[in-house]
Amino acid sequence: MKMLRRMSQSLGLCVTQLEEIVGEMQQTILMNHYPPCPQPEMAAGIDDHTDIGAISCLWQYHDVIGLYVLQEGEWIRVTPLPGALTIIVGDQVQIASNGIYKSPIHRAVLNATKHRVSMVSFYYQLKPEQVVAPAEGLVDDQLHPRLYQPTRFCDHEIASKGPYSMSMDGRESSHG
Numbered sequence: 001m002k003m004l005r006r007m008s009q010s011l012g013l014c015v016t017q018l019e020e021i022v023g024e025m026q027q028t029i030l031m032n033h034y035p036p037c038p039q040p041e042m043a044a045g046i047d048d049h050t051d052i053g054a055i056s057c058l059w060q061y062h063d064v065i066g067l068y069v070l071q072e073g074e075w076i077r078v079t080p081l082p083g084a085l086t087i088i089v090g091d092q093v094q095i096a097s098n099g100i101y102k103s104p105i106h107r108a109v110l111n112a113t114k115h116r117v118s119m120v121s122f123y124y125q126l127k128p129e130q131v132v133a134p135a136e137g138l139v140d141d142q143l144h145p146r147l148y149q150p151t152r153f154c155d156h157e158i159a160s161k162g163p164y165s166m167s168m169d170g171r172e173s174s175h176g
């Protein structure tokens, strides 16, 4: 996957290293429909979570805001741009990059008056027993201690209690 190759290079790793660590991937496409709700704060869209796979590519209908990302304790709106995809780093890339790339906590909320549609393409391990660990070149004893032990994708999935995760920062999923 081209994106993982560029990310690998940006970390100073060899071009295919992230792909090798993450392993062979499969893709699942999910369509989300959020009906309008006069009191959006009273309804659940998709609760706070991180995506457990490697990378998610999100398309959202450009007219309706609904995706928020948690950054330094604040929920930041992700404004959809016509024709653009939003790329969400998943837990596996956070592990492989030893925490340099962050798998952001995000949520989707309902709109008071408009329908919202989004489509997500999740890329994640084909083999559930694939072991993912931080790239050796990103770990050293002084400045960059190992943040994650080698973890099988299936164990991470169980720890996350399903396809959505809150296990990266020790919080539990309230989703699903």
Ligand SMILES: O=C(O)CCC(=O)C(=O)O
Pocket (backbone or CB within 6 Å): 030, 032, 046, 051, 058, 060, 066, 067, 106, 107, 108, 118, 119, 120
């Ligand atoms: O609908 C959205 O904008 C986000 C959906 C999402 O985060 C997900 O399905 O994992």
Ligand SMILES: [Fe+2]
Pocket (backbone or CB within 6 Å): 049, 050, 051, 056, 106
């Ligand atoms: Fe998500």
